[in-house]
Amino acid sequence: ANYNIGFLFASGPFRLEAGKRERFSLALAYGADLGELRTAVHTVQQIYNANYQFAVPPALPTAHAEGGDHYVRLSWDDVAERSIDPVSHVNDFEGYRIYRSTDPEFRDPRLITNGRGNPLPVNGKPIAQFDLVDERRGYSKETVDGVAYYLGDETGIQHVWTDNTAVNGQQYYYAVTAYDFGSPADVPDSLKFYPSENAISLSHTPRGGLILPQNAVAVRPNPKVQGFVPAAADTADHGAGRGTGDVRVRVVDSNEVPQDHLFAVSFVTPDSDSIRATTYVLRDSTTHTHLFAHGHDVDGAGVGPVGSGLLPIVKNPVETVVDEAHTGYDPGSPTNTRLTVTYDKTLDPNFRRPGYPDDITITFDDVVRDTSIVAGSYAQAKPAKFIVTAHTPAGDRQLDFRFKDVDNDGTLSRPGDRGDNIDILTFANTATRDSQSTWRVQLDTLGQGARGPIVPPRKGDVFQIRLTRPLSSDDVYTFSTRAQRVDASLARVEWSAKPYVVPNPYVGAAAFEPERFAVSGRGDRRMEFRSIPLNAVIRIYTVRGELVRALRQDGSNNGFVAWDLRTKDNLDVAPGLYVYHVEATGLGDFVGKFAVIK
DSSP, X not given: OOOOOOOOOOOOOOOOOTTOOOOOOOOOOOOSSHHHHHHHHHHHHHHHHTTTOOOOOOOOOOEEEEEETTEEEEEEOSGGGGOXXXXXXXXXXXXXXXXXXXXXXXXXXXXXXXXXXXXXXXXXXXSEEEEOSSSOOSEEEEEETTEEEEOOOSOOOOSEEEETTOOTTOOEEEEEEEEEOOXXXXXXXXXXXOOOBOOOOOEEOTTSOXXXXXXXXXXXXXXXXXXXXOOEEOOOEEEEOOOOOEEEEEESXXXXXXXXXXXXXXXXXXXXXXXXXXXXXXXXXXXXXXXXXXXXXXXXXXXXXXXXXXXXXXXXXXXXXXXXXXXXXXXXXXXXXXXXXXXOTTSOTTBOBTTBTOEEEEEEOSSOOEEOOOBTBTBOOOEESEEEEEEETTEEEEOOEEEEOTTOSSSOOOOSTTSOEEEEEEEEETTTTEEEEEEEEEEOOTTHHHHOSOOOOOTTXXXXXXXXXXXXXXXXXXXXXXXXXXXXXXXHHHXXXXXXXXXXSEESBOTTOOOOOSOSTTOOOOEEEESOOTTOEEEEEETTOOEEEEEEOOSSSBOEEEEOXXXXXXXXXXXXXXXXXXXXXXXXXXXXXXXXXX
């Protein structure tokens, strides 16, 4: 092929005065036929007329990949989800598409043509697609040359995907692209535009090397080296805060996990008065870097963003509730009553205020300890033989309450809706002292018959109200990581899975051989020795005992060694039967054979 290509640009005559500057706009327009060429020119003219303000796809994701035995696992960041379109000025992100190909030009998925049968300048058919649950599904209303864009099936967004159909030894190229939904619904039909998607822009070096963009990866799945131990994250420690959610950490890419790093998961609430966090942040405390700051999966679905090969799985309770298992009287309390505690939903249960959401202790006595707050005709100021204390992060705080005391004995002794109750108050506005009932405490008659006549709470009775509360901005979880490694003792156990050769016999070619690039002849051949231990040496001999080639496992975690079917003198091997010897230090030796048939 002739790569010496030059372009010559010309224009008609025009005046260029001294000191004057003229700007030139150039366009290269292509088309499969004259009609497509005219369409391309028309599109370019529209872009020029709009001063180059045209719809663009979301920001390009950054993808990572880990290959293993018959699988490839992809992970990517969430930067595309916060993109603002320069034309519509809205966040029009809609989803992700994943493409797989066995050639770097991504020709495999390009199965889509326009209405006239010509190839479309699109990425093609994805192997997987994830889109927002936002009532935008199916095909777009806008079309290009008779082809609509498929917006998805309301699957929900995720940031990890595993290809379990990968064939060991095959070189795969994967790309993760982000796309938008096109023009908003309120845009006039004359101004509507087609959904935009990231391009897959790979390029070659003159020597055949491959330059991948950040959203594409090349990976060859194969078993790991014997004794391989994947990266791991320790159990997350709840280092700060009182939230009762759950944080676990899943390793999705062992290649990215660092050794002995300390990570922290912190939480962000929508505003300072909110209790429940709606986003979380992952930070590498060892390097003092934020890996992501917009984790939104607080339902424990495992679809949040990934950082350093780590996927935090956060499950956050919806609201503060009474912890029934740990709420009750202290052991040894004289009373035989039970109390129920219910939340008064006058105020939003997610509204943070002094005394809420704090654990509370009601301490009963035989003498008056406090006086209730007046509440019109409902409850007069009553002497109370108890005090109510909230255990706040800043220290204990005595709370006000309303007290309905039917028999005026200063404690809870009359059950039922018309009986005694305590309404514990908190203040929605501390400046105006606007108090609101928060918790109602009253006698629970269930099972009282078996406990005997009511013995009201008195001195020595202490009732604890314990709460389970959502994770908030006060909470921090920390965990440490261990990088992937090779364990010598485990390798000795796995040595029983002896090395083998693929393909065996080699007949003319192997399905996973690399593509030719700017070379003459048939291109590189490839065989693989698999189940190879770390740093093992492979020696290939003819049946006469002549050394053909010596290969060495490169010290990586890959459990295979590739051979290009060339001798130590860089000559093609002859057809025939060959013997190979694997020398694995500390494990032993193995001898096998394979055939080459051209």
